[in-house]
Amino acid sequence: MVKVLDWLDERLSIKPFFEHLLFRKMPKGINWWWTFGSATLFLLIMQLTTGMFLAIYYSASPDHAWDSIRFIESEVTFGTLIRGIHHWGSSGMVILVLAHMLRVFFMGAYKYPRETTWIVGVVLLTLVLGFGFTGYLLPWDEKAYWATVVGTNMAEQAPLIGNFVLKVLRGGADLGAVTLTRFYAFHVLFLPAIALPLVSVHLFMVVKQGISGPAKKK
């Protein structure tokens, strides 16, 4: 491994980049409260990995969605485990991203010069919630169906654009096959395509500016 790295470094000078990334100096006094961002990142990677394996068997049609989930649970090797991680991971991500945001807020880490990291973070929060909302429908059971009926009805209450949002989400007036295909496309294509570059920007800013330490006592 070391030889491979040396071989690459001789040609691409990659060592300074990784040294800068992995051996950054941390401010004094930081503790477990500072780990929520990295924990969220870890769960995001977990969700992407388990999601890719679920996509091998999942079928996004009203006739087959629930059966494909049952097949994953009962026939696929480690299927229950992978689905379980993905299922609980989605709730875990919402909890961790909120904990991360509260840590940043209460420690004032959103202030100058980190406002842009915060703004990108707010968009990431809505995307994390979007992943949860679109993923919830995919098993196409009673709970998923009615939760999405309620969720999309709530979106309809938005002033002026409510009806438009409802139609974009459902793909028509009612919830049906088009809604399921749409939610699947949002869940596995649109949301990751927006979230992954934004997470990269978020992390770039964190590395570039360094983590803020605890407020100094006067």
Ligand code: HEM
């Ligand atoms: C997918 C979601 C997110 C991921 C993967 C993520 C990841 C990270 C990581 C790894 C750090 C550095 C370690 C830390 O301070 O905990 C960080 C810092 C930061 N994040 Fe996030 N984050 C996410 C969402 C958010 C949200 C929702 C906000 C706020 C609305 C936010 C605002 C910030 C800020 C301001 C910093 C800099 C903190 C400092 O310098 O002390 N992030 N993020």
